[in-house]
Amino acid sequence: MSSGKILPRRQAIPVLYTRGTHYEVGFDMGRTFGSMIKNFLILSQPLNETYLPQYATTKGRQIYNETLESVKCSFPQYIRELEGVADGAEVEFHKLFLLHLDEILPQSLKHQPRCKNQPTGCSSIIVNKPHCRLLGHTEDALTETLNHYYFVVAHIISDKPQGKYNVKEEHFMSLCYAGHLPGYTMSHNQHGLVFSINTISAELLRSGKTPRHFITRALLATSNVDDAFRVLQDAGVGAADACSINFTFLGDPRQMFYNVEMAPNPERKNESHLSIKEVPMGSCNFHANQFDRIHMDQANEPMVESSISRMRTFKAFKPPASEQDVRHMLGDATGGCYCVWRENGRADEVVKTISVGIFDLNAKTFSLYSDNPSLTQAHCTLPLLYK
Template identity: 75%
Template sequence: MSLGSGKILPRRQAVPVLYTRGTHYEVGFDMGRTFGSMIKNFLVLSSPLNDSYLPLYGTPQGKQVYNETLESVKRSFPQYVRELEGVADGAEVEFHKLFLLHLDEILPQALKHQSGSKEKTACKVTNCKKQPTGCSSIIVNHENCRLLGHTEDALTETLNHYYFVVAHIISDKPQGKYNVKEERFMSLCYAGHLPGYTMSYNHHGLVFSINTISAEHLVSGKTPRHFVTRALLSAENVDAAFRVLKDCGVGAADACSINFTLLSDPKQMFYNVEMAPSVEGKDESQLNIKEIPIGGHNYHTNQFDRIEAEQANADMVESSVSRMKTFNNHHEPKDAKDVCAMLGDVSGGYHCVYRENGRCDELVKTISIGIFDLNAKTISLYSDNPHLTQAHCTLPLILK
């Protein structure tokens, strides 16, 4: 089976990595040109895009949500819009399809609640299937062992449709609301997506992973989480990271959890931040910050553990509860071997941590695993169960 056949390949024993340097547009173009066939194939396979987002985009109400959100992002982060335009041009695909992937649940959820408001819309809202997608993250913060382990879990059609990007971006003038001139980072990217919304680090020593959370009440005109976390790749320190997540003046349009630390932080603190959409009347994200000091550990999956907000995806919550139960059945992790055993755990039935039953009809799979070793300043990458296999590669963290 070829990538162009529209079929899902068996799990590839490969971890594609692109090294690129240039402006935002040039880096985006390199991503699109290098992985163009993969991006085109993913656009054909993506059921949320084809079954939900594109039909809704074709309605006047859907186009309004799209345009309001795009204009908001252009005001805050025009450089990342140019980066995505570069991806589209390099891959020779339509920009609106890529931006719809970045809108994610915003379009169906915003229209769902718009339809139930006083201004009834005429469009028929088709919700995309609510599958238990998501990711699991483990923090170990001991003096002799500081680790961030992460499974990247997604709809099965995403398998083999990802790559790592190591980029160095230098602009001739400050860019966006935070006046950034230089970025250097490594990030896992789903095909056609911007860096940042997975597992990543930057040259300032900011290391982070993302857990999707499906909030019920989403509105247009705010900053999609994909763009919030793309901006996180520019953060120079902990305060800058919190400023990016707060997104004052606009606020996040949707929800996620961010697990991060800064290598140069003398406190050697890890943080888990739950980010929820801005509430009515406030133009900033809701944040709940949990500190994990030296001697501590933490697990996070795909639900709000501390923020009280309605969640939209019951299957995702059920899966999160199951995976957290599995983690809590293990003894407290002390080293990378323990983290590999936990991230590779296949107990728990349908909602297990490492998701791969070998069947083509499986809805969700673990597509990649990464383990950051903060003391060694490396990231180990896996495409198979980390409890049963060796890392495909271990790469050094490139720091400023």
Template identity: 55%
Template sequence: MPVTEIAGRRQCIPILYTEGTHYEVGYDMGKTFSGMIHNFLKISTSLNHCYLPCYETSEGRKAYEDTLNCVKSNFPQYIRELEGIADGAQVPFHKLFLLHMDNIIAYPCRKECEAKPQGCSSICLNEKGQEILGHTEDALSETLNHYYYVAAHIISDKPEGKWKVTEEKFTSLCYAGHLPGYTMGCNHHGLVYSVNTISAKVLRPGKNPRHFITRALLSAENFAKAQEILRDRGCGVGDACSVNMTFLNQEGNRLFHNAELGPADKTDESQLNIFTASPGEYFAHCNKYLRTKLDEADPEMSKSSVCRMEAFDKHGSPKTKKDVIEMLGDTSNSKYPVFRDDPNDLVMTIAVGIFDCVEKTWSLYSDNPKKNDPLVVLPLVLQK
């Protein structure tokens, strides 16, 4: 009997629980989701029409080797993790690494990628009894149904990498074939966070790609360590993003932070600008710098971000979790909605997460949260 592919948005969020070394955890991810990873590599427009052609040029190959050597030097354990994914799924390692380099591989080739991500909207609400981080995970439409959640416990027999980490315990949404970290997630130290892609005009091969910086963020024990990881002194990030975060077990009042991250241009550390929301405040962030003065490369991404922020403003300042859900489910702008559900559009919202820092839960939606209940509500488990 022929296998029929189910079209459209599926009401399904696979979750893998795994424990072991970095390589073993990566292998489990690759083995478990092999079919999904194979299919994603086959249909990925960015990989097949931009990254791989650039990889075949002398300029692109140099950028690849310089960046790979940099990551091996700073985060060898995450390279082993990615090798585990490649081996488990039986796919070429270089294809997975190219996905993590993203447009860094295209920069020296001066190649404009046809399909560029434009997504993710985050809201942090800091009201008494209503301490919420909400996030839409937006990605190229081909990514729909090509993601999963990984809950991992990694123990090393010796300190690993730049930050000498011996243990990591976290849960993260992962795109097929990608390392955990560059989406939304939490760890057993109480870190809760989401990531918004930003398209910087100047990119830097030979630096740490943002995917590896946010992978390292999953090891952060406190806000001071999170800042240290993002700043990445001695190297710096090669591209750009923003991170929205809080720590559940911090002392004193709840604080939410937005960190805008820029490429290490002619320096050995990331450009970093941090905004903090105290009790009684809220902030939203999409895919455009709000404070950092850096040129951006994608006008469409900027326009989309402005429209989504305008949609948020029309709601006024949120006061409750319900308000945040209403805002993240907003479709009032037909061309640039907050929740994107047009299968003919370049970008779709593939999932929504609502972190409740009071109840210590993470609600996961695969559809518009205004109209649907979460598919699952996970507890945020902290280190004892």
């Protein structure tokens, strides 16, 4: 359906350093990566085959509008940021916002055809030991996402408090998919927060609530553990869709990691449903793309099957105790079509692992691999922005 061409895996990771208001930072992202964003909008099958046709319907436009208004009430600064991306890249804002709605629109339109389920998703490994404190993560996505990502290092200073949490300053680094706001992949901020995200496809999604992309964008402004839990709770509105967040703070005296499963709340409609798991010193944790603790129907059966396969692979290893162990686990290509490292070389391959990242909390570094981490060295190793 598209004239875009999917290139072979590139050994290039662009990085943008930007400073200004939310709109200015967004505009810089759009202007700098405009050609990549435009190409991704051409290639994106969910956008072109599902989201845009449903957006053109009366009910679809209603769901879009009520969710947009909800986000504007809570986080107007992130809407301005996304408007900056659209203006800088010279693309339509509604296409970018539809990407951030993700499955909210098709899941809310039960009578409408949904985009075809694929076993997309990511795998995260936490190692919390005195000599080895790591968060490792694979970014798995639809094949058209390959080569369509970049780093953004942003310092945002506002003249007055912004949004429901009255934030005036943000300083963070985040891996971004083309046209997307920072925060829904591997990210960290100046307060020592490091986190990764695992997408989960809940059956029950809610329009007029806060899409996960905007909740995790707000996570980039948090300065401590309680602040992070408050953002994920999203009191007064609540999450529209589901994901898992793996995070910790450098400098936290407890030296605790957390895995938080977040989902729409079927009972308390105006806040997120959270399940918080602590990963204390001396332990490890794995997470993929299914609920491990929340009892809620899931919509994407292939993603669940893939998650089960990847978790089975991880549990077959000895508990990881070094960065090399984590690299081998994240680069494991056994397990058939639902393996951890997704790259079988077939022309019709729908899902690929587009990159792998490892946060080393002891060394205060972040290493990104653009190819299999068990076979290659890091493409770049960057210092964490910790003040």
